[in-house]
Amino acid sequence: MHGNWKREKKEELVFNRQQEIIQACERLYAAMEYEEINIKEIAKSTSICRSSIYNYYKTKDEIFLDILRKEYFCWLEDLKEEMKRDKEGSRESYCRILAESAARHPRLLELISFHYVTIEKNCSLEKLTDFKKGMLPFWNGIRESLREYFPEAPQEKKEHFLLVFLSLLQGIYTMTNLSEKQLAAMKQADGDYENPRFVPSLQQALYTLSKELL
Amino acid sequence: MHGNWKREKKEELVFNRQQEIIQACERLYAAMEYEEINIKEIAKSTSICRSSIYNYYKTKDEIFLDILRKEYFCWLEDLKEEMKRDKEGSRESYCRILAESAARHPRLLELISFHYVTIEKNCSLEKLTDFKKGMLPFWNGIRESLREYFPEAPQEKKEHFLLVFLSLLQGIYTMTNLSEKQLAAMKQADGDYENPRFVPSLQQALYTLSKELL
Structure with a gap:
């Protein structure tokens, strides 16, 4: 005792x-x-x-890995809340909720953009394994939402959608959230340049992609 | 004189x-x-x-920006060659060529994954503007290929496809090209984990997304 x-x-x-x-x-x-x-x-x-x-x-990135985990779960809670409130339950509302809720967590999006290439690189195997274990309930939460909105979708299609969704989160965020210097350089190179917006760009891509799930 | x-x-x-x-x-x-x-x-x-x-x-990233530009154009040349050889000219062959040719340029894919968040950040406005100007023919080359394969697609849809394509390149690459440590951590956390492969994952996503262009 x-x-x-x-x-x-x-x-x-x-x-x-x-x-x-x-x-x-x-x-x-x-x-x-x-x-x-x-x-x-x-x-x-x-x-x-x-x-x-x-x-x-051992490194600052091991601390950032813990912050990242907190941020992922915080977003999942937000997502679940929005889905509970969703009367429509449609493919369209699902993609809108995914995109809009992600945009409410800019720190998560920022960290995701260097999660795989920088943060994970500078962590011990032990910390990384703990992180991956700790993240399983997050992935299962997202899978659960996919099951609810697309009960007929084959497992394989849902896993592909998950991979592509996470890829788009990091890619579209980094390409739409430019610094002032990046924007200035783009404008000087191409006077007509207009910076695409994160939410509509992501939402539209998810809507087209989710056709795989029908 | x-x-x-x-x-x-x-x-x-x-x-x-x-x-x-x-x-x-x-x-x-x-x-x-x-x-x-x-x-x-x-x-x-x-x-x-x-x-x-x-x-x-002024910084190593200004050198990497020049390497990145070389790599982008090298890929564009490869892409053009493949498209010339493509007898099919279909939506399917276009997406296959995009995914397969990108995979032949791993250094480009690696650099793209920290292009926006790290490399551009550490360059002067002048260098960045030069880079963006120098990249215009690359973008126009990709746009030309889109026009060839999807002559009827509206401009706006083609620009969205371009943004999403580049986002997927960086995101899918970082999520499928894991280091040994990352793989070991995943396997320890989830015994059933199988690492998705870059080309088929990207090709399938592009195929579904290109429906927007029809």
Whole structure:
């Protein structure tokens, strides 16, 4: 009994410390660029010293991986709420809800755009495996929504839709959310250039793609 | 006359120097990770000293932007060749050619995945504007292929297809080309996990999406 109690206490401490570190990193990310953030800066805005942070996270990307997981689940909750409220239950309303809800989570979209190429690269196998395990309920939540809206769709088509949907999230976001410099360069190169908008571009693509699910 | 000749000589020198720097950076990128490359390393494998490199490129990403442009045009040439050889001229063959030709340019696909979020961010407005101007013939080449295969498609639909196609290139590539560590983590989290393949996933998505163009 005593051993259990001690272990629980220790787990609680680890959890609380991790939460403090995650929140500090989130605060920094709200004010700074991803590139400027490092463990030293993060330590400064917590009560934990820099060397102790390494007991919980070996790299800043391991912290970002935890932020990413939070963001994915936050979006899933939002999605579920919207779907509950959806009276229509149509293919069109499904694609609209997917696109509009994603747009309400710009931090998630930003992180997704370097999730696979940067964040995952700089994490240990152990942290990455934990992340992938922790993400299974997220994927199952999305699969559940696909089952509800497209009860007849074959499994294989639904998995393809999922892959393409996530690909579009990162691709369309990076191509529609240009910085001022990127926009200025485009305008100077092509006076007629108009920046496409995220929600309608994504929604239209999803609507066409979801034909596979009928 | 004399002034012209001097200017031409100078332009030739600048061009040759830039080519030397680009080629050195390409050689390094074939052997090293993007993150490990810096101007110091690049200078070491050219005949140009580090401080002179800054006369041509202010950051390594300005060099990568030139590599990216080369890669885009290299792919366009490949695409045009394949289309010339295409007897079918169908929607299906168009999507197959797009997906298969892209897969033959893995360096392009890799660079595209951090083109907007990293490379463009670290370039001057001047370099970025030059890049965007230089890319116009590439976009027009792709637009021409769309006109050939889908002569009836409205302009707006073709532009949407282009945006979605480029988004899918980066997204599907990063989600299907996992590192060994990423694959191991996925397998440990979900024993049934099978990594989707780039060409069939992209080809199928393009085929469904190109319905918009009919």
